[in-house]
Amino acid sequence: MNILMALSQLEVTGAEVYATTVGNELTRRGHNVFYVSDTLTKPTQGPVFKLRFNKRSILRRFWHVFYLIYLIKRHHIQLVHAHSRASGWSSYVACKLTGTPMITTVHGRQPVHASRKAFHALGYRAVAVCEDIAHQIINNLGVDPAKVQVLRNGIETDKFQPVAAPENPKPVIAIIGRLSGPKGELCYRLLDEVLDLEACQVLVVSGTQVPERFARFKEKAEFVGYVDDVPTLLAGCDLVIGAGRVAMEALLCGRPAFAIGEAKAIGLVDESNLDEALASNFGDIGPQDLAIDFAALKPQVVSALASKGVSEQLRQRIQQEYGLQEVVTGLESIYQDAVVETLRREMPVIMYHRFIEHESEKGVHGTWLPVAMFEKHLKLMKWLGYETLTFRDLADKGFIHRLQYGKKYLMITVDDGYRDNLTRMLPLLEKYGYKAVVYIVTGEDHNRWDVAHPTHPDKPVSLMNADEIRMLGASEHIEIGGHTLTHPRLSKLAPEQQAHEIRANKQRLEQLLGHSLVSFAYPYGDLNDDAKAQASSAGYRYAVATNSGPRAMHQDPLQIRRIAIFPRTDVFGLWRKIRGNYVFRK
Structure with missing residues (x-):
């Protein structure tokens, strides 16, 4: 982006x-x-x-x-x-x-x-x-x-490693922060009312030009200005005073941190007050800002100087809360929310099933499309400038990759694993340079779920056999995904039955293909919380439904909404469905 x-x-x-x-x-x-x-x-x-x-x-x-x-x-x-x-x-x-x-x-x-x-x-x-x-x-x-x-501050936690307590002739205290505004007032009062400038070596670290009123402290405190190498500075301190990132970075280095900010003074940060420190950005803000009792801080600072380090448990909590990778991943999710919802556009994920050449191949349930119309669909996609992504692409590059500037992406998915996917669909994908994700049922040799329908039985149509699945999966234009053993309505099954349908299908496909699968399709788009949990437990990173799930696909990777293509979906109908705003207009 x-x-x-x-x-x-x-x-x-x-x-x-x-x-x-x-x-x-x-x-x-x-x-x-x-x-x-x-x-x-x-x-x-x-x-x-x-x-x-x-x-x-x-x-x-x-x-x-x-x-x-x-x-x-x-x-x-x-x-x-x-x-x-x-x-x-x-x-x-x-x-x-x-x-x-x-x-x-x-x-x-x-x-x-x-x-x-x-x-x-x-x-x-x-x-x-x-x-x-x-x-x-x-x-x-x-x-x-x-x-x-x-979403907390993002810190390059690997740059702030724990160090042994320094052996300073007298305690070194660093006050880190601005010398202007409320932060400057804090620093002034700490120097004036709280810290023993004779007994301690006090470093004032700030990028702010030193205001005139601080001149009276220059003989007793060292104003070191802006510092690039913060970890080295922190390593030499017996106590670090500050709020926000200052306190976090000190704790990551294993140096005691005395949190004081514009809202309140929390004091020496330890396990007992860490939640309060996190909630207030280490004293910078509170639900109701309180007047700080500076007189009460003096003995607290003396006591804090006796603390020689930080527990590993405390450090680990700071790493979990402020780790840069997790924070940036969270930001990327928010960016996607903002782009998709503001522009009301999402990458279309379209769903086909089987492709026919003759009128006699039509079925009862509308899961077919003339292969000639499918080619017209591909021609339209090409003319409009679309490129295709698969879930393996998203696994490698992240969901946010679909929002890359100057690109028009869509995803073609094809359910059930009919033989015509190999004989009719694949040659057209190769012709137009497109990719598709094909979800395959492995416990049947034909569409028994349609043939055995209690009120609208359909004609049998052959599914791919093992050799044909291997041939299809060998193409660079195809990603294979799981689709259960027998195509049941998963929400009607007990969790252990769901697990068997999902896991046995996945194991069989991985055995045939020689690599792991990353995505799964719920038969009929039918699911419940147990089915989602079973798909995740089986090792799937993504799962697709039909017309359920959030409109923004990244918000629930295990319930991604798809747009169905029906026998009557002509070129104009496809254009409406792949413009990007279809799920917002339905």
Whole structure:
């Protein structure tokens, strides 16, 4: 995808570290990530454009919107990810005017005033980095809870490894954060009222230019400025004071962290208060911000200095909550939600069964299509510029690959495993360069489920035998999937019967093909929670239904919605079904 990160800042902030860290990981995953901001200090793997969001006059705001529209059009931006109020407002207007999906990550407490309540400007989804931020924007700003999702900061946890406690002549305490705004006030009061600057070596680490009022501390504390190598800095500290990412990174390094932020002072982070720390972004925000009792902090800091390390259990919890890979995967899911729901378009997954050449081959149940019409379908797909994906493609590249800019993808699926799939369908797929996923029943030699229908019995039609399945599966145009042994309605079976139908079919196909299967089709599209659990337990990553499941396919990989192709689906009918908005219009 082409993604634009929009930030407003004049100095290094947690939002910048977040945006560039996840942005660089998105780039490594194959996305094109662009940045627009007042300033940007952290290195990025994508282009950076300067826009002075901090200049907020009416004329400037018009310019912000105009320039964002230019960037969206010029770089074919598919989604804007905003990270601040100033950039968010302008991005919201630009996205509305261009029809571009947008989300916002909310990093801190939002101001509460009438215009903010009336005009949230958050886009499709507000991603809060902690629970207390989510509660604040819901309760104080009136944001719809359905639009809010908690997804924590993404940290390259492998860069922050535990280290032994340093042997410093006297304790080293690092205060890390901005020296402006509320964070600056915190630092000032810590230096003035809490820390013993004679007994300890205090390092003040900040990218902010040191304000004049801090001059009185320069003889007793070391203002080291911005630091690139944070792990090395943390390794030399006996105690780290800060909020947000500061506390997380210190804990990952095994260094004690004293969490204090704009909302409250949590104190030394341990197992007893970790949930509170996670919910408040380590003190940065609370449901109701409290006045911090700085006098009470002094003995707490002295006690915290006696702590020489962090338990492995605590470190593991931080890794689980903040691991970059999991956070970025969560973001990719939100991006897909935003794109599919905002544009109301999804990659079509179409479903065929068998292909006939003569009128005499028609059946009762409408699961056939003249092979001549199938070729017309393929010609239309080619003329419209479609390419085909299979589930193995998605397994290799991820669901989000289907949203790649400049591509028109669809998926062809074919149920049951009729012999004509090999003799009639495959040559046409080869002719037009398309791929299909064929779901095969292995416990029958014909369509017994239709022939034995109690009220509308059909004529028998041959399924592929073992050799024919091998021949079909050997083609680069075909992916084989499971479809049970006997084509039952799975919801009518007990779980152990479901397991037998699914597992025995999968084992037989894998034995024939010599490789594992990744996808499964529920016969008749009929399923329940037990059937989904059995498909997953059998080792399937994906499973397709018919007209059930979420409209966005990534939201439930074990119940992917498909669009049925019927005997009367002519070229115009197919065009309606593969435009991308069919499941939204039904």
